[in-house]
Amino acid sequence: MIKKIPSSRLRIGMYVDHIERGWLENPFFKNQFEIISQKQIDKFKEFDIREVYIDTSKGLDVSEEMESEPKASIQPGESPDKKEISAEGKPPKSAAYKKAKRVYATSYQTTRKLMNDVRLGKLVDAREVTNTVENLVDQILNxxxxxxxxxxxQDYDDYTYTHSLNVCIFCLAVGRALGYxxxxLANLGVGALIHDFGKMLVPIKILNKPGRLTPDEFKxxxxHVVRGVTYIKQLSGIPPEAIQVALQHHERFSGKGYPQGLKGNEISEFGKIASVVDVYDAITSDRVYHRxxxxxxxxxxxxxxxxxxFDAELVEMFIKIVGIYPLGSLVRLSDGNIAMVIEGNPHNSVRPKVLILFDSSGKPMDSPVPVDLAEHTSLQIQECVEPETLDIDIKKTWEEWGTITIT
Ligand SMILES: [Fe+2]
Structure with missing residues (x-):
C-alpha cells in the first residue's frame, strides 16, 4: 500500500515509492529506494522535502499512532501518461546486473594491467588473458x-583499455550468434582482448594525440598491428587462431585495409568479425578530441x-545483436516524449523497453516512466535524439535506471 507521510516520520527499513520533486532536483536521483541509513533520512530535511510516499508492501509501515495522520494513496494512472503505461517500476535486476558489473570491472582491471605490462616491455602471462576471457565467455553465454x-x-574513461575489452565482449556476442x-569462443575472445596490444608499443605522444595524425604519425x-603480433607470438599459450584477430582487425573486405591488404575471404572469419566490432566501438567512443x-x-x-x-552478413548479424536502438539510446516517441532504451526486444528490435525521461518540450518527467513498447503498441519510436540536446548524463542515468525490470 502506498502512503503519504511526513518525512519526519521516515525510518530505516521503509521503502520510498515517490517524492514530489522534479526528477533532476531529487537529491536521491531515483524515486524508489529503501531507507538504509539515517544519512538518507537527514537528506530529506536538508533538501526541505516535507512529505514522502512510502510503499508498505516493500518496506516497514508507519507505527499505529501514525494511522491517524493524513494519508493519501497514489492511484496508478493519476496522469494520462502514467495511466496508459503504468508507472510501476520494479526493483533492479540486482543479481544479473551486479554479476555483469563485477565481471566487467574485474576484466577491465586485468586488461589495464596487462596492457601496461606490455608498455613496460614485460611478457604477460597468457593465463591471465585466458582466465579473463573464460569469465567473459560464461557471462555472454548466460x-x-x-x-x-x-x-x-560504463564510466571508465580510458579508451585504450575499454576498447580492447569492449571489442572482446562484442566479438564474443557475434561468435555466440554464429553458434561457436x-x-x-575462447580463442576469438583471447584474440580480441589482445588485438591492440601493439598500441602499447606506439609512442604515447602519437597514441593519445588529440586531433588528426600527420601521414608519418599515421604510418x-x-x-601497431605488426608490432602487436610480433609481441603476441612471444607469449606461450596463445592459440594461432587468436593471433588472426590481432593481425587482421584492420583489414577491409575491399582490400584497402592493412597491414596485408587482404580481400574478401582472404580475411579469416575472426578477422572479419573483429574489423566490424573494432570500428563500431571506435566510432561510438568518446575520445579526448571528439564525442x-x-x-x-x-x-x-x-x-x-x-x-x-565488411562482410555484409556479419554486419547484419552484428546490428541484430546490438539492436537498432542499443541500450542507453535516447529516442523520441510518437507522443513526443523522450525515453532511454533500457532493454532490447529480441523479437522486434524497434519495440524495446524504454524509460520516459523527458516530456515533449525536453522538461524532465517528475518521475521516469517505464514502458514496454511491445505491450504499448500505440507508441512508436520516431527518431534517435542526441544526448547533448538534453540535460542528461547517459551513463549515470543508465546506471541508476537502466536495470529496472518492466513487466
Ligand atoms: Fe587496432
Whole structure:
C-alpha cells in the first residue's frame, strides 16, 4: 500500500515509492529506494522535502499512532501518461546486473594491467588473458544483454583499455550468434582482448594525440598491428587462431585495409568479425578530441559500408545483436516524449523497453516512466535524439535506471 507521510516520520527499513520533486532536483536521483541509513533520512530535511510516499508492501509501515495522520494513496494512472503505461517500476535486476558489473570491472582491471605490462616491455602471462576471457565467455553465454549494455555505458574513461575489452565482449556476442563452441569462443575472445596490444608499443605522444595524425604519425600508428603480433607470438599459450584477430582487425573486405591488404575471404572469419566490432566501438567512443557517435548513427554508417569494408552478413548479424536502438539510446516517441532504451526486444528490435525521461518540450518527467513498447503498441519510436540536446548524463542515468525490470 502506498502512503503519504511526513518525512519526519521516515525510518530505516521503509521503502520510498515517490517524492514530489522534479526528477533532476531529487537529491536521491531515483524515486524508489529503501531507507538504509539515517544519512538518507537527514537528506530529506536538508533538501526541505516535507512529505514522502512510502510503499508498505516493500518496506516497514508507519507505527499505529501514525494511522491517524493524513494519508493519501497514489492511484496508478493519476496522469494520462502514467495511466496508459503504468508507472510501476520494479526493483533492479540486482543479481544479473551486479554479476555483469563485477565481471566487467574485474576484466577491465586485468586488461589495464596487462596492457601496461606490455608498455613496460614485460611478457604477460597468457593465463591471465585466458582466465579473463573464460569469465567473459560464461557471462555472454548466460546473460549477454547486461554486459553488452555495460560495455558501452560504463564510466571508465580510458579508451585504450575499454576498447580492447569492449571489442572482446562484442566479438564474443557475434561468435555466440554464429553458434561457436566454448573453445572457439575462447580463442576469438583471447584474440580480441589482445588485438591492440601493439598500441602499447606506439609512442604515447602519437597514441593519445588529440586531433588528426600527420601521414608519418599515421604510418607509425598502423605499425601497431605488426608490432602487436610480433609481441603476441612471444607469449606461450596463445592459440594461432587468436593471433588472426590481432593481425587482421584492420583489414577491409575491399582490400584497402592493412597491414596485408587482404580481400574478401582472404580475411579469416575472426578477422572479419573483429574489423566490424573494432570500428563500431571506435566510432561510438568518446575520445579526448571528439564525442562518440550515437550508436544508432554508428550502426547506420556501418550498414552503409557493409559491402565495401565488411562482410555484409556479419554486419547484419552484428546490428541484430546490438539492436537498432542499443541500450542507453535516447529516442523520441510518437507522443513526443523522450525515453532511454533500457532493454532490447529480441523479437522486434524497434519495440524495446524504454524509460520516459523527458516530456515533449525536453522538461524532465517528475518521475521516469517505464514502458514496454511491445505491450504499448500505440507508441512508436520516431527518431534517435542526441544526448547533448538534453540535460542528461547517459551513463549515470543508465546506471541508476537502466536495470529496472518492466513487466
Ligand atoms: Fe587496432
Amino acid at each position: 546473460e549477454q544483454e547486461t554486459i553488452l549494455g555495460l560495455s558501452k555505458l 563452441s566454448k573453445e572457439k 607509425i600508428m598502423k605499425e 562518440g557517435m550515437i550508436p544508432n548513427k554508428a550502426l547506420q554508417k556501418i550498414f552503409e559500408w557493409r559491402y565495401h569494408d
